[in-house]
Amino acid sequence: MxxxxxxxxxxxxxxxxxxxxxxxxxxxxxxxxVDAQNRTVYTFDNDVAGNGKSACNGQCAGAWPPVxxxxxxxxxxxxxxxxxxxxxxxxxxxxxxxxxxxxDTAAGDRKGDGVKDVWHVxxx
Numbered sequence: 045m046x047x048x049x050x051x052x053x054x055x056x057x058x059x060x061x062x063x064x065x066x067x068x069x070x071x072x073x074x075x076x077x078v079d080a081q082n083r084t085v086y087t088f089d090n091d092v093a094g095n096g097k098s099a100c101n102g103q104c105a106g107a108w109p110p111v112x113x114x115x116x117x118x119x120x121x122x123x124x125x126x127x128x129x130x131x132x133x134x135x136x137x138x139x140x141x142x143x144x145x146x147x148d149t150a151a152g153d154r155k156g157d158g159v160k161d162v163w164h165v166x167x168x
Contacts, residue, residue: 068123068135070111070142074152077137077166079144082151085111086143089162093139100143101129108156108163110134111142122168137166 069080077085088108090099100108105128113125113133124136135142145156145163157165 068120072168075167077168083144084148084154085166086156086163087140087166091141096126098128098134098141107146108143
């Protein structure tokens with residue numbers, strides 16, 4: 045294999061890896077959305093569906109980390125990408141930004157469901 049061809053193959057592999065990483069990293073498990081590590085995903089009632097923003101920033105985001113999206117992530121089906129106040133990207137489901145909860149320490153935990161009556165697991 046020539047050095048040029050080898051370089052093209054390597055570049056194609058890197059591109060494929062980057063494209064795969066830009067895909068929606070969520071799935072359904074036990075009736076709720078979870079991330080790739082099987083951590084439960086939540087929505088926040090103070091977020092307005094479809095406005096492209098998150099209402100959970102600063103200290104809120106410390107307790108409820110956003111489900112991060114790569115800069116090159118693209119909307120797909122019910123999933124879209126919102127831009128946070130700090131310029132980072134976050135996944136949204138049906139227009140609502142998605143979050144994790146820091147007190148969920150094990151895969152499948154749902155300790156954030158119903159917190160202050162404004163945080164809810166996502167049931168696709």
